[in-house]
Amino acid sequence: MGNRMAMTMAEKILASHSGRREVRAGEYVVADVDLAMMKYSVSDIPKGMKKAGITQGLTRVWEPDKVVLVNDYDGPAPDKNVKTAQRQKEARELADKLRLPHFYDVSSGICHQVTFDEGFVVPGGLAVATDSHTPIYGSLNCAGTGIGEAEMAWVLAYGSLWFLVPESIRIQTKGTLPFGVMAKDLYLYLSGTYGTDFAQYKSLEWYGEAVETMSLDGRMCLGNQAVELGAKFCMFEADQKVHDFLAGRARRTYTPVTADKDASYCNEILVECAALRPAVALPHNMAVVVPASDLPHVPIQQANIGGCASGRLEDIEIAAKILEGKHVHKGVRCILGAADWYVFYQALQAGYIQTLVAAGVTVCHPHCGPCTGGIGALADHETCITATSRNFKGRMGSPNAEIYMGSAATVAASALTGYITDPREVLS
Numbered sequence: 001m002g003n004r005m006a007m008t009m010a011e012k013i014l015a016s017h018s019g020r021r022e023v024r025a026g027e028y029v030v031a032d033v034d035l036a037m038m039k040y041s042v043s044d045i046p047k048g049m050k051k052a053g054i055t056q057g058l059t060r061v062w063e064p065d066k067v068v069l070v071n072d073y074d075g076p077a078p079d080k081n082v083k084t085a086q087r088q089k090e091a092r093e094l095a096d097k098l099r100l101p102h103f104y105d106v107s108s109g110i111c112h113q114v115t116f117d118e119g120f121v122v123p124g125g126l127a128v129a130t131d132s133h134t135p136i137y138g139s140l141n142c143a144g145t146g147i148g149e150a151e152m153a154w155v156l157a158y159g160s161l162w163f164l165v166p167e168s169i170r171i172q173t174k175g176t177l178p179f180g181v182m183a184k185d186l187y188l189y190l191s192g193t194y195g196t197d198f199a200q201y202k203s204l205e206w207y208g209e210a211v212e213t214m215s216l217d218g219r220m221c222l223g224n225q226a227v228e229l230g231a232k233f234c235m236f237e238a239d240q241k242v243h244d245f246l247a248g249r250a251r252r253t254y255t256p257v258t259a260d261k262d263a264s265y266c267n268e269i270l271v272e273c274a275a276l277r278p279a280v281a282l283p284h285n286m287a288v289v290v291p292a293s294d295l296p297h298v299p300i301q302q303a304n305i306g307g308c309a310s311g312r313l314e315d316i317e318i319a320a321k322i323l324e325g326k327h328v329h330k331g332v333r334c335i336l337g338a339a340d341w342y343v344f345y346q347a348l349q350a351g352y353i354q355t356l357v358a359a360g361v362t363v364c365h366p367h368c369g370p371c372t373g374g375i376g377a378l379a380d381h382e383t384c385i386t387a388t389s390r391n392f393k394g395r396m397g398s399p400n401a402e403i404y405m406g407s408a409a410t411v412a413a414s415a416l417t418g419y420i421t422d423p424r425e426v427l428s
Contacts (some may be wrong), residue, residue: 006260008168009235010203013143013257017126018082025266032160034142035120036061037068037298039111040075041246043090044149051150054157061098062159068102069095070114074374075106075367083400109340109366112136112224112308117342122246122254123238125255128155133308133389135226139219140246141238141256146227166203166232167266173208175273176341180424183218184310184387184407186210187225188279189271192289199239200230202266205259207237210273216241217314224309224389267414278422280385281405284393292410292422302384303328304396304414305408306337307371310387312344315408320352322426323359324413329418334411335376337364353389361415373397385420387411 005022015023017031038045051055061067069091074262077085080177088106091235095103108114111131115121123141127134129153137144145223147161155161177186190198203228211219226234236242238256246254278292305315319336328334336356338344344366347353362376369375371388377397378384384396384403387410391403405412409423 006264008203008259008263008265009141009205009257009276010143010166010168010233011263012259013124013126014163014165016124023165025165025264027165030160030162031126033066033128033155034125035068035115035127036155037070037127037131037134038152039073039130040071040087040091041130041149042069042094043087045153045156047149049153052153054153056097058094058153058156061156064098064100065102066159067100067156068104068115068120069100070104070108070111071106072109072111072114073368073372078374095370106367107341108182109338109342110308110311110368113311113339113343116140116220117243117340119246119251121248122250122252123242124254127258128152128161132227132414133224135231135234136174136220136223136308138226138234139216139223139236140242141236143233143235145232145350164201166201168203168263169199169267169269170205170207171269171271173206173210173271173273176210177273178215178276179426180278180409180422181276182407182409183214183221184225185276185279186271186273187222188274188281188286188405191229191281191286192216192279194227194269196287196364197230199226201232202230203233203235204229204231205235210271211236212239215314216245217312220312221309228390263336277412277426278407280410280420281391282311283402283404285393286292286391286405292420295420297419298385298404299419300332300385300414301382302376302378303332303334303411304370304376304386305411306335306339307368307388308339309371309389310408311337311339311343311366313343315387316343316347316352316356317350318409319412320355321363322409322423323361323416324355325418326359328360328415332415332418333363333376334415335364335370336361337361337370338366378403385411385414399418
């Protein structure tokens with residue numbers, strides 16, 4: 001038989017899930033899926049069935065226990081939004097019709113955080129979801145990627161999907177993150193240095209002291225933002241932090257994957273972490289990034305922390321630390337939403353929610369609103385700095401509003417001063 005070729009993490013997962021001993025970048029495989037996660041866009045699945053050539057429609061799913069459905073996007077439906085309310089109703093009806101055991105309604109939180117906290121994401125797995133930020137699952141050593149409704153229709157019917165095996169990029173971090181620098185700043189360094197498409201249909205693999213010492217919250221941020229670099233997957237090794245997180249939580253046994261030492265990469269990037277500083281992406285392009293300290297005093301009217309990029313305990317904690325005993329600047333609306341109710345409860349127990357409310361922060365329920373304009377929509381010519389996943393033009397309301405992007409620390413510091421601020425200026 002000979003020796004098996006060396007493989008990356010993504011290659012190993014696609015090989016094991018396609019019944020292959022080995023795969024190479026550039027090959028096509030049909031791989032079995034461990035987890036299919038859907039949002040309320042499940043109401044589009046019947047149309048996806050027709051597009052995929054499945055004429056019988058959605059009458060059953062291949063393995064209900066591997067399907068998770070979350071009503072998260074605008075839950076509960078806001079502002080007499082009948083279209084959203086109708087789609088959420090259809091999701092409930094479909095979950096009941098198909099007897100899906102893992103349906104999470106509007107009282108749960110954001111889909112990716114729910115799947116983490118409920119133990120569906122495990123190392124060595126292969127997950128697909130009808131959301132672009134699914135590479136976040138790589139923070140738990142699970143290959144995750146976003147797909148469309150037609151592809152999901154096929155997965156629901158047959159439990160498998162074709163994949164092009166991606167090339168992989170190895171990112172090596174040297175040293176740890178400096179004071180005041182968060183995982184978001186590390187992502188912004190990559191997007192500002194290499195652009196927002198350098199990882200197009202690639203798998204990112206993260207290594208080095210910075211990611212080893214980083215919290216799972218930080219890794220989840222990097223995995224979430226990987227799609228903004230074009231990445232198909234974003235992989236981390238499963239260390240003790242992952243095993244501790246999954247202890248008593250994982251819904252199935254798992255086998256982590258590691259890349260072989262002589263695995264082949266199409267590119268290798270070294271990040272000198274000592275040189276990193278709090279960073280800000282300018283409107284409306286995450287490839288245009290400057291140090292927060294280099295910006296002139298840009299006044300803001302809104303500051304957002306939340307979503308699946310920055311709504312975790314670490315983000316809430318740093319905001320509370322910056323704002324404790326102080327108050328949000330007059331004229332600034334600071335909005336914060338936890339990623340799910342589990343995170344919210346952790347923050348409540350730690351006293352962070354009380355601190356933030358006392359500081360004048362609007363703490364909303366866990367949902368996607370702080371990221372999408374579902375809450376805190378921007379008016380013409382207003383300026384917002386956000387720690388959420390995107391700063392696209394018009395994403396949070398008026399296309400004539402300006403959206404900057406930074407870490408939760410940078411956003412909280414800016415909410416305190418009333419202008420875009422390097423958080424090191426206010427952190428003690």
